[in-house]
Amino acid sequence: MTLALAMDQAGLSVAVVDALEFSDQLAPTFDGRASALAYTSWRMFEALGVAEHLREHAQRIEHILVCDGRPYGGDKPGGPGPHTLHFDRNEISEGPDGEPLGWMAENRRSRQALVKALQARPQITLIAPARADRYEHRKGGIDLVLADGQRLSGKLLVACDGKFSRLRDQARVRTAGWGYGQKGLVATVRHAEPHNGTAYEYFLPSGPFAILPLTDNRSSLVWTEPDAIADALKEAPEAVFQEELEARFGDFLGEVRPEGPRFAYPLGLRYAEQFCDDRIAFVGDAARGIHPLAGQGFNLGIRDAAALAEVCGEARRVGLDIGAVSTLRRYEDWRKFDSATLAAGTDFFNRLFSNDIEPIRQLRGIGLSIVDSIPPARRFFMRQAGGETGDPPRLLKGQRLDAA
Template sequence: MMKSAEFDGDVVIAGGGLAGMTLALAMDQAGLSVALVDALEIEDQLAPSFDGRASALAYTSWRMFEALGVAEFLKPYTQRIEHILVCDGRPYGGDKPGGPGPHTLHFDRREISEGEHGEPLGWMAENRHSRFALIQAIKARPGIKVFAPARAERHETRGDGVDLFLEDGRYLSGQLLVACDGKFSPRRRQEGIRTAGWQYGQKGLVATVRHSEPHNGVAYEYFLPSGPFAILPLPDNRASLVWTEPDAVADALKDAPEAVFQEELENRFGDFLGDVRPEGPRFAYPLGLKYAERFCEERVAFVGDAARGIHPLAGQGFNLGIRDAAALAEVVGEARRVGLDIGALLTLRRYEDWRKFDSATLAAGTDIFNRLFSNDIEPLRQLRGLGLSLVNKIGPARRFFMRQAGGETGDPPRLLKGQRLDAA
């Protein structure tokens, strides 16, 4: 005789990373009972060097964090992004320092947000601090049941629900299973959903640096022959680097002696922020594009990297997962209020239709930009430089790109507008 489920409710979420925790809070606010499963102890994710990464939260993502009660825990650790400068990087080597090149596309938050303290283009936060804030918000919501550390082994769908079986013999039951388990999602593989995509032969080298001059809330994204080089502002005269290089070069830089790394850093970073020094460990992550042919099946939905993984040059990976969570929670919450089956394919298709266009647009855009800019072909270099300068002169185009990156185009879910899902 089968023993009873450890959880028998509405939604089971497999994967307790940033997207999974955000979704749990959104589902709870929408009035659904939620179980969250992750392979790691939640507290383990607070380690200072958990993965080295930082994320740029679009202003609509921040509105959602405010509505979910996350922002109050995160705000002390954030840096406002006031400007974004996109440009071809200057050549480096010899007596030519690196840094931003002459052709620049400048995004200024004052074009879309009024007032000295108006809404910024985004907020930068180290992932460990985002995790901390999400965990604090989850602890304040007793309706969210956390199972961690616990590994999901398999799932089984049935007529009126779905069961997630854990490696330790326990199982959780719900009407809907949501996979937030990453780009190699075991739940997606079990469902037999194919993916399209490829590896870029590049890795993103991630490191934190401290510089002597203030960044003034400016984020830089400039393109070198090896790939994008992003300088993302953090509090206290620090910046998070996402430095793209071919696989072998990135691995060598990650393990290079400090003096060698310092020299290579200065060659690319330049001196426009004064002296720059690395701070903390370095990490290297393989880069690729992966896109699932479907974002749902009967009783199973896919969120975040389980639905698609894109190149980080636009800093949109985590934001896409947040938008997924906002849309799915709204769809499922509305279905519950009108008496529909929250795990039925007809219900989940609404979520898929809502999210696929935005996902495909960003996936294609980041892929094209990476291929266009990751080279040193002189005619192409001149053409793209002129293209950046031209767009920079067209105000409506600049504002459109800012709003698109912010997640405000199309029909944003309520949470991205800062509206709570439990409000009348």
Template sequence: MSEQDFFDGDAVIVGGGLAGLTLALAMEQAGLRVAVIDTLPIDTQLAPEFDGRASALAYTSWRLFEALGVAEALRPHTARIEHIMVCDGRPYGGIKPGGPGPHSLHFDRREISEGPDGEPLGWMAENRHTRQALASAVLQRPNIVSIAPATAERYETRPDGVTVELADGRRLSARLLVACDGKFSRIRQQAGIRSVGWNYGQKGLVATVQHAEPHNGVAYEYFLPSGPFAILPLPDNRSSLVWTEPSDVADALKAADDTVFQQELENRFGDFLGDVRPVGPRWAYPLGLKFSETFCTERIAFVGDAARGIHPLAGQGFNLGIRDAAALAEVCGEAKRVGLDIGALTTLRRYEDWRKFDSASLAAGTDLFNRLFSNDIAPLRHLRGLGLSIVNGIGPARRFFMRQAGGETGDPPRLLRGERLDAA
């Protein structure tokens, strides 16, 4: 694959992040010729720089990676999620601060997947390794053209397609433009598509820790007064932390010296995994909700964070982008095979109808949970703890939530069922 001055194909994808690269691979497998524009060279994304973030890949997302030929390269860098423990964490200053509280909700993958080597609830992978695997696959596909580093300056729709002009004057032509350019999408703004949302006044402090005891594939989500505190299993007795605090507190923790940070970490983490110590840098990301009023318009589709950005407490951000990619690639591939216009609004509405309800449900759910649990009001704390315990005792409810988080409810696209789009 080489950069070229002119492109005339099926789709132009603006944004070569995780969602954009996933979409390019899915569309290529569906029989489409695509270009990916990104401000960084694709080669740069193969370098092992560490940005602190990791993603929980739902089991249907892993099926998509297997179908796209990405999973084997990524597997050595992943940890299986066998259990998820959702806990109302103990308030600070108690007899034993930090660690799980008395009420919890336990999700066990054996309830929906049999056998010792059955499908886990998900896989944890650092984003740097996921980028490496996706970029390596993209570079091997002859029908994916990388145009990077480059900036999409403007676009113009035509009755039969769209023209994208780069900052350096080059022009690309396609039937469809896909915005994968993030929560503050320039393409969405240029298209005049409104979005609704708000900031939470919180930041997610991201760090990696080493602990003495094995995590045994258990992911923990504590709901502490300041916000969710997630402990997510990584290989080699490590875990990724997504630690939610008010913005000023998160900034202070990010800048704190090692001794202060260690003490605050132990207060929240507890000692259930033995001695714990941070490894690597800390990062802090502002948290908010942003939801596009539409997931498509004539000749343009919005995918990943360009369609919606949600609170990370459920670990669903990248998974939603993967589900978008699976749905859009299937819709466009089927349209092209029967001679329909993949950029026509009637085609793109099928994608929007497939993805918008699921997205809205998760956005509303994460917003509600964050507001409900990010406080230390005693009566509310007792009620929500009781609610966790009640749901924990209802098997069908547990299994429903596991399948919903896994992306298996409703009518999942073929890639999420592990089926290749080019299969007969």
């Protein structure tokens, strides 16, 4: 949906095919997830007319605390450990109304905002529910054949169909990757003390445990455990889940209680050998899927959309073919380095921190403290996570693509 809005703003004719009714994706229990939006992603939402529909449901992220989690068990509480890396948005954006490090929003709220923005663009064709079956090349273009036999014709097909993309498989684009033997347990909790816009990412032997601030004194948990334990926690009785939650969460935000259902998603790394093919571009998880510990998966997809829309818009303005390999290689070159860096980084940190080997634990704690003591290093990592390093596309700077 984000890509469709960006392509439309760039002056291109767009159709969106989705396997689900858009109304089904807006239900509170659709998938339970929330996503962190980097501040450059929020700028793009503002430029596309999405932020105005999302702002009241989005929580500013003012601080991020990264640390080794305290050991838990018996009478030992969980929670953040002694070695902490603190990111403060005031270091890169001054003033009470300055730009935050990012925003947190439940996925259904983001979808609602995107649907409202799409409804304001009647020139965008929405086809749902419908399933893409296959594509066929033709002279000067490409056709997408839907499962019901309907045929769509265009200059460019963009696959946004996830880590196990069927369209990428049809193109015979190879991928590299592996599963982590972990699942991300996702739940929403309410706590007694305010989070003050602080996101916590602390590392336990089983994997990262993220507490991400939501509106109304709630937080979204992304709780990583080995597959069997995650499945057991998902199905555990409320009393058992409460006990396990308190053991890891700690009491630093007072009493904590789960709200709503729990979900578990398998975690893995998958990276496409190429981000484009003849008249096809791969965007989001179809290009790469990474571990969620840095909260960057959705943001990488948004950056893909910003880059592809800008490349195609410029090609159209100068009379070039938007689906030509020479056009799409510009998109691929723009996005591959950022993608590879984050994919490798999240994989490395997940392996480094998902253990309880005492010498390694001590060294990584000291490493966090050292980085925390170097302001330029802190600012670099904040801008890197925000998507502002390198040469960001115009939309990530908050510039409209239809502006002169």
